[in-house]
Each structure stands twice: as C-alpha cells, then as structure tokens.
Amino acid sequence: MALGAGQHAGKILAAVAVLLMLPVLFVLMLPSLIFGGLTSSGNSGQPILNDNTAIVQNMSDIAFAVNEILGEGIIDAEARIAQDFATSGGDNYEIVNPYAADMTSNANSFIAQYCAAKGETWDSISLADMQTLLRQGKANLYSYTRTSEVRTVEDDDPETEDVVETKEETWYIYTLSYNGEGYFADTVFHLTDDQKALANDYASNLSLFLGDGLFQYTEYSGTMIASLGDVRFTDGVTEVVYFNQLDERWANKPYGTDNIGGYGCGPTSMSIVVSSLTDDIVDPIEMAQWAYENGGWCSKSGSYHALIPNAAKAWGLNVEGCTASEPQRIVDALSNGKLVVAIMTKGHFTSGGHFIVLRGVKDGQIMVADPASTTRSGKLWDLSIILNEASKRAGAGGPFWIIG
Incomplete structure (x- = not known):
C-alpha cells in the first residue's frame, strides 16, 4: 500500500516537474529583462x-x-x-x-x-x-x-x-x-x-x-447555461445590466482564438459596466471583439488588466485605479452609484484569476455581478473577502478600477 502511494506520488511529482520546466527555463532566459538578475535584490532587500x-x-x-x-x-x-x-x-x-x-x-x-x-x-x-x-x-x-x-x-x-x-x-x-x-x-x-x-x-x-489574476479561466467544458435573456439588478443605487459569459448566446463565440465561455470574464465584466453606465448596450460578443482589436486579449490567459481602464475610456467613462489598502474609496464609490471592477485570485470566486464587478453596498456588505455565476451574483459579500482575494500583482492601476 505504501509502495503504491509512493509510486502515485512519484507520478504526480514527475507531472508537476514537466509542467514547471518551461516556466523555469523561461525565467532563466529572462534574468535581466524581467527580473533584473536571478540573484539580485528588489527594493525590499529580498531576492x-x-x-x-x-x-x-x-x-x-x-x-x-x-x-x-x-x-x-x-x-x-x-x-x-x-x-x-x-x-x-x-x-x-x-x-x-x-x-x-x-x-x-x-x-x-x-x-x-x-x-x-x-x-x-x-x-x-x-x-x-x-x-x-x-x-x-x-x-x-x-x-x-x-x-x-x-x-x-x-x-x-x-x-x-x-x-x-x-x-x-x-x-x-x-x-x-x-x-x-x-x-x-x-x-x-x-x-x-x-x-x-x-x-x-x-x-x-x-x-x-x-499568475495572480493574469491567467483567467472559467471551468468551461462546453456546457453552457440557457439564455438568461434581459437580466437587471435593481437593488443598488445603479441599475445594473447583467451578462454571464457562459450564456448560450455567446459562450462559444470567439475571444481571439479562445472562447468567451472559458476566457471572457474581462470583456463580459466590461459589457456589464458599459451597458449599465451608458446608453449603449454592449453584449459580450461585441466587447470581446473590441478587446481583441484593441490589445486586451491575452492568448490562453484571458485579458490583460489594461483592458478595464482602456474599455472604460473608450466608452467615455471616468476610471480610477484603486488598491486593496483603500477600502473606503471602494465603499464610497459604490454608495455613490459607481461600479468597481476587481481582478480576483484563488478563493471564493475563482481557482486562478477572474474579473468581477462590484455593484453596490447593502447592509454593510458588497453586492457583486460575477460574469461566471448567477449564484455568486445573488449573494452579499464581506468586503474583507474581496480585499484579501484581490490580485497582489495587478497592473494598469488595479486590482480595483472605480468607474463612473
């Protein structure tokens, strides 16, 4: 029994080694370009x-x-x-x-x-x-x-x-x-x-x-959800037009060479934001095409974080980056009818990376519009959960973007 477990563990380690080999080689090939030298130290004094x-x-x-x-x-x-x-x-x-x-x-x-x-x-x-x-x-x-x-x-x-x-x-x-x-x-x-x-x-x-929110993928094996039709959340200051990336109307539609169902949380989140804050209803198909044409799509990784501020500006919306150390800014923005896009990492919302929309405050908790889950969109969330699970390596001003 112990031998069998050991062999099984050995296979797992071998598989992990194969998966990690390319990233390690890649890092070794980029010491000065990305990391400034494998043995040098950053501002914190650590490797x-x-x-x-x-x-x-x-x-x-x-x-x-x-x-x-x-x-x-x-x-x-x-x-x-x-x-x-x-x-x-x-x-x-x-x-x-x-x-x-x-x-x-x-x-x-x-x-x-x-x-x-x-x-x-x-x-x-x-x-x-x-x-x-x-x-x-x-x-x-x-x-x-x-x-x-x-x-x-x-x-x-x-x-x-x-x-x-x-x-x-x-x-x-x-x-x-x-x-x-x-x-x-x-x-x-x-x-x-x-x-x-x-x-x-x-x-x-x-x-x-x-990683840390850069690699976005929703568990999607081709099984779509039935068309949700016209869904709007009216329980916050701002009425929010909701889209779900798994909706049969666009789940299998292209996002670059990927599909919206698996990789389209970024453009779907911006479909929610733009459709809610402007007079223009933009579905995930249109937003995914815009993202692809304007440099927002990242092959097999979802979207670059810059998609969020770039799309907001393209539709004439004011956008400001915000960090997890500024919780009051997030609460104040939501209380004033603005929307906040967040890039999340492993936790309650995703096992990797995932964009969601924060859409309001109710009873001291946060209302969300999760482009991959109607269930999570119907719950109230402690702000501490969202702050703790937000990306620590977000680019483009994130991990939160206040829009409106």
Missing part, C-alpha cells in the same frame, strides 16, 4: 523572485517602453501621411487615429518574440537591446488607408463683411491601423516557424509564472 513589487515594476517599465515606441510609430505614420498628401493634389486632410487616447499592446508577445529571436544568446537580453530592435521596425507598426470626399467649407474673404462665402474642397481622410505584434514576428525579429511556436510558449509561460 527579486520573491519581490512582487519589483517584478511588477519591471513589467511596468517594459510596458511603458513598448508604449513609448508605439507613440513613436504613430509619429512616423503621420509623417508618411503628410508626404502622401503632399503628392495627392488635395486641398486638405485629416487623420483618424483610434489610438490617440490609449496605445494598448501585448507586451508579453513583444517580450516572447524578442527572447525567441535571441535564441541561445539569452545572456545578452536587456530592455535597452529590445528597445533598439523595436525602434528599427517602428515604420512597420502602423499602416493607413486613404479615402476622399468633397466638403463645403467657409471661405474667409477679407473683402466681405456680413456675407459668408463657401467653397468646395477635396479632403483626404487617413485612418491609422495598428499592424499588431504578429507583424513584428516577420518584419523585425524574422522568426522561423519554430521560433514563432517557441514565442507562443514563452508568452503563455510568462502569464502562468506571473
């Missing part, structure tokens, strides 16, 4: 692998650097547009830039592609080197399309006083389009098919290693 603050700061530095280069890419595209217009013969032009407010990107993908391109020369990996390579390809970050139209405009004629003169002009409208991280795999890093597969593994393993 940086145990320093959540230092790890998050390093990742934030990388994301900031990537976004800075994205901004340079827009400037480059605008310069190319000006050159194009100069030869067009048109009277005037305008640029439609969907990324003016927020330049979102899949930083994990850039990191993974860069590391895959370095191959066995991982000791030369650095943020500065990565920036240099990315800048070499900034002219390929954005493309544009051009259309034209005739517009009637006022003609400022100094010889006329009260009479307003008009004239017709030919305008060119340039619309910017972000080519995406996949474009870089071919044009900057020149990855082979094997390197592309390795880059995908690296990105997934980075998400798994950082």
Whole structure:
C-alpha cells in the first residue's frame, strides 16, 4: 500500500516537474529583462523572485517602453501621411487615429518574440537591446488607408463683411491601423516557424509564472447555461445590466482564438459596466471583439488588466485605479452609484484569476455581478473577502478600477 502511494506520488511529482520546466527555463532566459538578475535584490532587500513589487515594476517599465515606441510609430505614420498628401493634389486632410487616447499592446508577445529571436544568446537580453530592435521596425507598426470626399467649407474673404462665402474642397481622410505584434514576428525579429511556436510558449509561460489574476479561466467544458435573456439588478443605487459569459448566446463565440465561455470574464465584466453606465448596450460578443482589436486579449490567459481602464475610456467613462489598502474609496464609490471592477485570485470566486464587478453596498456588505455565476451574483459579500482575494500583482492601476 505504501509502495503504491509512493509510486502515485512519484507520478504526480514527475507531472508537476514537466509542467514547471518551461516556466523555469523561461525565467532563466529572462534574468535581466524581467527580473533584473536571478540573484539580485528588489527594493525590499529580498531576492527579486520573491519581490512582487519589483517584478511588477519591471513589467511596468517594459510596458511603458513598448508604449513609448508605439507613440513613436504613430509619429512616423503621420509623417508618411503628410508626404502622401503632399503628392495627392488635395486641398486638405485629416487623420483618424483610434489610438490617440490609449496605445494598448501585448507586451508579453513583444517580450516572447524578442527572447525567441535571441535564441541561445539569452545572456545578452536587456530592455535597452529590445528597445533598439523595436525602434528599427517602428515604420512597420502602423499602416493607413486613404479615402476622399468633397466638403463645403467657409471661405474667409477679407473683402466681405456680413456675407459668408463657401467653397468646395477635396479632403483626404487617413485612418491609422495598428499592424499588431504578429507583424513584428516577420518584419523585425524574422522568426522561423519554430521560433514563432517557441514565442507562443514563452508568452503563455510568462502569464502562468506571473499568475495572480493574469491567467483567467472559467471551468468551461462546453456546457453552457440557457439564455438568461434581459437580466437587471435593481437593488443598488445603479441599475445594473447583467451578462454571464457562459450564456448560450455567446459562450462559444470567439475571444481571439479562445472562447468567451472559458476566457471572457474581462470583456463580459466590461459589457456589464458599459451597458449599465451608458446608453449603449454592449453584449459580450461585441466587447470581446473590441478587446481583441484593441490589445486586451491575452492568448490562453484571458485579458490583460489594461483592458478595464482602456474599455472604460473608450466608452467615455471616468476610471480610477484603486488598491486593496483603500477600502473606503471602494465603499464610497459604490454608495455613490459607481461600479468597481476587481481582478480576483484563488478563493471564493475563482481557482486562478477572474474579473468581477462590484455593484453596490447593502447592509454593510458588497453586492457583486460575477460574469461566471448567477449564484455568486445573488449573494452579499464581506468586503474583507474581496480585499484579501484581490490580485497582489495587478497592473494598469488595479486590482480595483472605480468607474463612473
């Protein structure tokens, strides 16, 4: 009996070792880029692998650097547009830039592609080197399309006083389009098919290693729930439009190359928020598509935390980040009719990572709209549970986002 138990334990350990091997190798290949050296210390004086603050700061530095280069890419595209217009013969032009407010990107993908391109020369990996390579390809970050139209405009004629003169002009409208991280795999890093597969593994393993709310997955084996129809919670200050990611209307619909039922808690939470706080009813299908097109989707990991503030701003909503050390801000916001999105880790709401919406306060407890559970959405929760189980490594201002 003891021998059988020992063999069983050995198999489990072997399986765990296999699962952990790629993350460990991945960490070893990124000492200076992600962790600043495996043996160096973070701000707390402890080994940086145990320093959540230092790890998050390093990742934030990388994301900031990537976004800075994205901004340079827009400037480059605008310069190319000006050159194009100069030869067009048109009277005037305008640029439609969907990324003016927020330049979102899949930083994990850039990191993974860069590391895959370095191959066995991982000791030369650095943020500065990565920036240099990315800048070499900034002219390929954005493309544009051009259309034209005739517009009637006022003609400022100094010889006329009260009479307003008009004239017709030919305008060119340039619309910017972000080519995406996949474009870089071919044009900057020149990855082979094997390197592309390795880059995908690296990105997934980075998400798994950082964990703590970054890897979001709902227990979903294809079994959907019946359509809930129009569900609204009216027991709080704000009437909340509720959506469930497992609803048969969209559970199997795509979220990138994943599905909403398994990975769509982020866009479903923002469907709840946007539909409740604006005049626009946005279902999870539409929000998942928006998230995919605007850099919110993380393959096999759910959503980047930046999806929450970026989507809120895209729909004209005010959003403020909030930490677990500010419970009164959360309570005050909910009491004033605002909604709060939270990224949760293992506990009452999830076994991994999961976005939920805090929708009000009743009898000193918190009302929620859980996009994966109508049961949990019907309960009252102690704020202490939510604070204790919120992500400790949340990015983009989280783990709480006050919206409204």
